[in-house]
Amino acid sequence: MRLSSLILVASCSGMYQELVSAEMGSKRWLELWVLLLLAIATAATTSLALRERCADKCGEVSIPYPFGIGTECSLPGFDITCNSSSNPPKPFIGNIEIIDISLILGEMRIYKHIAYNCFNQSNEVQYTYSGAIDLTGGSAYRLSNTRNKFTAIGCYTLAYIVGSKVKDFATGCASFCSSPESGTNGSCTGIGCCQTSIPKDLDYYEVQWGFKNNTRWESVPCSYAMLVDAEWYSFSTSDLPGHQFYNKDENRVQLVLDWAVRNATCQEAKASPDFACRSNNSDCYSSTNGPGYLCNCSQGYQGNPYLDNGCKDINECDDPKLYLCHGICTNKQGSFDCACPPGTKGNATIPGSCTKVADKFPLAAKISVGISAGIVVLVALFSLLLVKLQKRKYLREKAEYVRQNGGLILYEKMRSTKVDTVRVFTEEELQMVTNNFDEKRILGTGGRGDVYKGKLEDGREVAIKKSKGVDENQEEEFANEIIILSQINHRSVVRLLGCCLEVPVPMLVYEFVPNGTLFDFLHRNISAIPLDIRLEIAVDCADALAYLHSSTAHSIIHGDVKSLNILLGANYKAKVSDLGASTLVPLDKEQLVELVQGTIGYLDPECISTRQLTEKSDVYSFGVVLLELITRKPAIYTDASNETRNLASSFVSVMNQNKLRDILDDQIVVDGGAMELLQDVAELALRCVSVKREERPTMKEVAEGLQILARFKHHPWPQKKLDQETESLLGHEISAYATTSTDTTAYNSVGNRLALDIDGGR
Numbered sequence: 001m002r003l004s005s006l007i008l009v010a011s012c013s014g015m016y017q018e019l020v021s022a023e024m025g026s027k028r029w030l031e032l033w034v035l036l037l038l039a040i041a042t043a044a045t046t047s048l049a050l051r052e053r054c055a056d057k058c059g060e061v062s063i064p065y066p067f068g069i070g071t072e073c074s075l076p077g078f079d080i081t082c083n084s085s086s087n088p089p090k091p092f093i094g095n096i097e098i099i100d101i102s103l104i105l106g107e108m109r110i111y112k113h114i115a116y117n118c119f120n121q122s123n124e125v126q127y128t129y130s131g132a133i134d135l136t137g138g139s140a141y142r143l144s145n146t147r148n149k150f151t152a153i154g155c156y157t158l159a160y161i162v163g164s165k166v167k168d169f170a171t172g173c174a175s176f177c178s179s180p181e182s183g184t185n186g187s188c189t190g191i192g193c194c195q196t197s198i199p200k201d202l203d204y205y206e207v208q209w210g211f212k213n214n215t216r217w218e219s220v221p222c223s224y225a226m227l228v229d230a231e232w233y234s235f236s237t238s239d240l241p242g243h244q245f246y247n248k249d250e251n252r253v254q255l256v257l258d259w260a261v262r263n264a265t266c267q268e269a270k271a272s273p274d275f276a277c278r279s280n281n282s283d284c285y286s287s288t289n290g291p292g293y294l295c296n297c298s299q300g301y302q303g304n305p306y307l308d309n310g311c312k313d314i315n316e317c318d319d320p321k322l323y324l325c326h327g328i329c330t331n332k333q334g335s336f337d338c339a340c341p342p343g344t345k346g347n348a349t350i351p352g353s354c355t356k357v358a359d360k361f362p363l364a365a366k367i368s369v370g371i372s373a374g375i376v377v378l379v380a381l382f383s384l385l386l387v388k389l390q391k392r393k394y395l396r397e398k399a400e401y402v403r404q405n406g407g408l409i410l411y412e413k414m415r416s417t418k419v420d421t422v423r424v425f426t427e428e429e430l431q432m433v434t435n436n437f438d439e440k441r442i443l444g445t446g447g448r449g450d451v452y453k454g455k456l457e458d459g460r461e462v463a464i465k466k467s468k469g470v471d472e473n474q475e476e477e478f479a480n481e482i483i484i485l486s487q488i489n490h491r492s493v494v495r496l497l498g499c500c501l502e503v504p505v506p507m508l509v510y511e512f513v514p515n516g517t518l519f520d521f522l523h524r525n526i527s528a529i530p531l532d533i534r535l536e537i538a539v540d541c542a543d544a545l546a547y548l549h550s551s552t553a554h555s556i557i558h559g560d561v562k563s564l565n566i567l568l569g570a571n572y573k574a575k576v577s578d579l580g581a582s583t584l585v586p587l588d589k590e591q592l593v594e595l596v597q598g599t600i601g602y603l604d605p606e607c608i609s610t611r612q613l614t615e616k617s618d619v620y621s622f623g624v625v626l627l628e629l630i631t632r633k634p635a636i637y638t639d640a641s642n643e644t645r646n647l648a649s650s651f652v653s654v655m656n657q658n659k660l661r662d663i664l665d666d667q668i669v670v671d672g673g674a675m676e677l678l679q680d681v682a683e684l685a686l687r688c689v690s691v692k693r694e695e696r697p698t699m700k701e702v703a704e705g706l707q708i709l710a711r712f713k714h715h716p717w718p719q720k721k722l723d724q725e726t727e728s729l730l731g732h733e734i735s736a737y738a739t740t741s742t743d744t745t746a747y748n749s750v751g752n753r754l755a756l757d758i759d760g761g762r
Contacts (some may be wrong), residue, residue, distance in 0.1 A: 024263065059088035064103050064260070066276060066306045075276060075306070076260070077140045093141070096133070099254060100419035103304060106287070106294045107144065108257040109229070112510030115159075115207035116246060118222040119214040131226060132206035140259045143202045147256035149195045149230040151188065153239055154223030155180070161227065163202055171196055172210070174711065178221060180240035189539070193235040196704075201290040222246065226650050228253040260292035269293060279303070279311040281334065299415070300334030324349045324411055346392075347399045349411070350502075351426075355392055358385070397500040398427075399472040405501040410482055422486035423509070430454065430464055430500050430507060437466075444517075449505070453512060462497060466505055480531035484554055485579055492544035494577040496566060505724040513567035513575050518625070521568055522632050531668045531677075533572050534629040535710040538681075540574035541566055545622060548576075549615045549699050557613055561621035562602045562635070601635025601646060604605025605691050615695040619702065623688025627651050630681055632665040648689045655686055680709055 054073035068074030091098040115131030146497040152159035160172035173194035183192025239245040266284040277295035282305030297311035304310035316336040317329035325338035327348025341356035433454035449467040500507040548556040565578040604617035
């Protein structure tokens with residue numbers, strides 16, 4: 001609170017105490033009341049005048065409250081410095097330049113210098129910089145774990161991101177390449193570039209380097225590491241040679257900070273006079289990254305919730321496409337009414353639903369028409385009436401289907417959450433793009449419906465799934481899942497583009513993946529499949545499932561992971577599909593998902609007995625898919641003696657007998673002689689298909705383990721290092737990373753923490 005406001009409040013408090021405690025005449029009592037009212041009015045006027053003097057921009061960057069230029073114009077901890085010496089002026093927090101501030105998302109985009117480690121011709125470190133950023137000390141800011149990725153680039157690079165002293169945390173990644181040209185533009189999978197995620201509630205980091213020499217210094221003398229907005233940065237092989245990347249964009253990258261009011265929870269703050277959600281039409285919600293809360297305008301309002309009367313009513317009638325009114329729209333505070341025009345009736349939120357009211361003919365007119373026109377006219381009128389009734393019935397049925405399928409709830413969710421990533425299609429639109437659901441367009445048929453191929457008006461190919469109906473008692477859950485699934489944006493998850501609800505069975509529209517299923521690729525294809533491609537498919541699928549479990553706003557259990565639900569795109573890039581069986585994990589972790597779906601051969605044994613679906617159920621199913629990749633046998637197969645076998649059970653049996661080679665696909669055993677690597681993959685799969693859930697790793701651990709094994713296939717390391725890495729993957733105790741450097745003391749401790757981090761799933 002500002003000093004002037006404190007003085008005025010103190011004065012008011014003193015006068016009020018005198019009013020309630022002193023014995024005085026009526027004249028003195030009246031004087032004190034007048035002084036009290038004047039003090040309150042002066043405080044309000046002073047605060048308003050001071051706010052009006054506060055600048056709301058610095059150069060080209062908007063500075064919305066609670067942020068402000070100087071402590072007088074901002075909430076504590078949200079003050080910003082505007083450097084007017086540059087042209088145009090630039091805003092800063094400390095020495096960090098601000099690019100953009102978002103009130104709705106609770107994010108701030110900033111510039112940050114990258115870390116680098118450069119070697120000279122003597123193979124000695126010539127230049128190095130840790131690229132540290134420090135937001136500790138009660139700061140409002142945290143490094144966004146959903147928007148940023150820790151990224152390292154170079155041809156002989158091992159970089160670690162080390163957290164604050166209080167939160168002992170470290171993770172890292174390794175990047176190798178034989179030459180700058182061996183990398184792939186846009187690909188950050190360990191060849192010239194690697195990426196990894198960071199945890200929540202991180203307010204400090206610095207970069208440390210693993211290798212003390214560089215075998216590629218002639219063409220790639222420098223290694224770089226940075227925390228960067230994953231959508232902003234795309235790897236290019238031109239970033240590797242010389243010092244080009246250092247000189248690019250002034251040696252800076254963009255990253256995203258999450259901010260919040262950190263001094264209390266919503267419940268605690270609402271009881272405090274310092275509650276930051278000042279507008280009457282605003283709501284408080286908890287921060288998803290660290291302690292504290294944020295504010296947002298209530299449904300039907302927009303503006304700045306941190307200001308008095310900052311949230312203003314939205315006039316929904318100005319945007320009928322977003323707020324779906326095809327009749328007469330009347331705006332109200334926080335909402336709107338939508339009615340059919342006079343003389344018509346129906347549901348004005350559905351196009352074409354408002355129909356004319358049938359005319360009521362007087363008796364005399366009916367007699368006159370009957371006498372003059374006769375039987376022919378009567379038949380014509382009767383036919384016309386039937387057509388109108390059929391049309392009205394058709395429109396009512398469509399409106400009822402929309403309601404039954406959760407359409408009204410979905411529209412409300414889209415409006416309240418401002419979601420524009422999901423499109424609601426009409427039945428006519430989907431009939432047009434599928435040639436009236438021609439059987440020749442069917443891509444596949446399953447227990448949950450048929451899938452048709454279509455092509456939208458913008459040229460995009462899509463897969464349209466006719467699924468089973470939605471229970472009326474689950475309308476809100478269906479709408480919530482549509483909203484959440486439509487916002488999933490991962491390269492290895494088939495994306496939901498929209499839905500059609502005006503039919504008895506709701507239809508879902510997904511992106512089209514051209515090269516069929518992994519099941520067909522493995523079991524209906526006689527061509528040889530190299531081990532490299534199988535490992536890349538496994539890495540893609542594991543990364544997608546890890547993302548669903550831990551990197552989305554709500555954790556999602558797939559519930560039916562199998563090779564038939566994994567599609568292959570260009571260059572064998574795998575995408576996880578069919579999230580129709582998926583389930584949102586309750587925010588209350590003590591609640592259990594009691595839903596048993598899935599396919600025989602892939603279904604978690606504990607799930608069958610306990611009827612409790614968990615993230616470890618997906619791990620078991622993925623373990624079976626991993627076994628299909630290395631054995632090229634279906635989950636339920638027929639052996640040489642014509643007996644039906646369960647792949648997971650057979651695999652556990654041969655592992656117990658140390659006869660792994662007996663069940664592996666002969667093509668990959670012969671091709672490259674990679675038995676050591678296959679042994680490591682098999683042991684990871686063995687942990688996944690463990691009967692006991694607590695013995696299975698998390699999907700994040702599986703994904704990280706497969707990424708390292710895939711890199712071993714591309715860049716075989718010395719056997720000692722391979723053994724140490726795989727021990728970490730399989731959960732055994734390790735001492736440190738092996739290294740080719742003669743000086744290992746400086747970074748063995750960090751290597752230990754990284755290895756344990758991968759094993760422990762931190």
